[in-house]
Amino acid sequence: MKYLYSILLLLFPLYLNAQDPCASAPTETAKILCRQIHKWDDGAREASKKKKIALPPGLAKGMAAEFAPIASNIYQCMDLPCLCSYLRGTATGNGGCTLPNGQPLQKSVRKEYRMLTDDERNRLHAAFRALKNVSF
Structure with a gap:
């Protein structure tokens, strides 16, 4: 023992x-x-x-958020009429939109700085100066 x-x-x-x-x-x-x-x-x-499959975020039944039928935020809009509702515009009969300031909603045009005309460059600089002068 x-x-x-x-x-x-x-x-x-x-x-x-x-x-x-x-x-x-x-x-x-x-x-x-x-x-x-x-x-x-x-x-x-x-x-x-656990073997859980990772799915993208979205609505029920695996629908991806980017292709949601009803946009839950402005970044999911894929056309101008959808954007019109988020920008508080008025929809027109031909699929267009008039913004609250009276201007029509249009696609934006992206340009490189070197491709701007003198007038566009001056307006851009004026906008930058206005932003710098605003104090929060």
């Missing part, structure tokens, strides 16, 4: 080391870091067992 206890006392520390793979780390900080990495690993292994 005495031999059994001495064998158990010798094997018990080995059993504990087998349970904690970080027990042989040289410092307490290394042990904490090792345990954190093992915790992340266990979490990743559990998550991979």
Whole structure:
């Protein structure tokens, strides 16, 4: 019986080391870091067992947000009549839109700075100066 206890006392520390793979780390900080990495690993292994398929955000039945039939924000609008409602405009019969300031809603034109005419460049600089002069 005495031999059994001495064998158990010798094997018990080995059993504990087998349970904690970080027990042989040289410092307490290394042990904490090792345990954190093992915790992340266990979490990743559990998550991979669930086999959940990642779907894009959107409405029910897997419809992507970019192709939603009813735009929930202005960035999902794909045509001018949709934008008209977000800009508080008035829809006209031919598919156009008149904004509250009376101007028609049109597609914008993008130009590089070097392609601007002198008048357009001066108006752009005036707009920049106006923005700089506004204090919040």
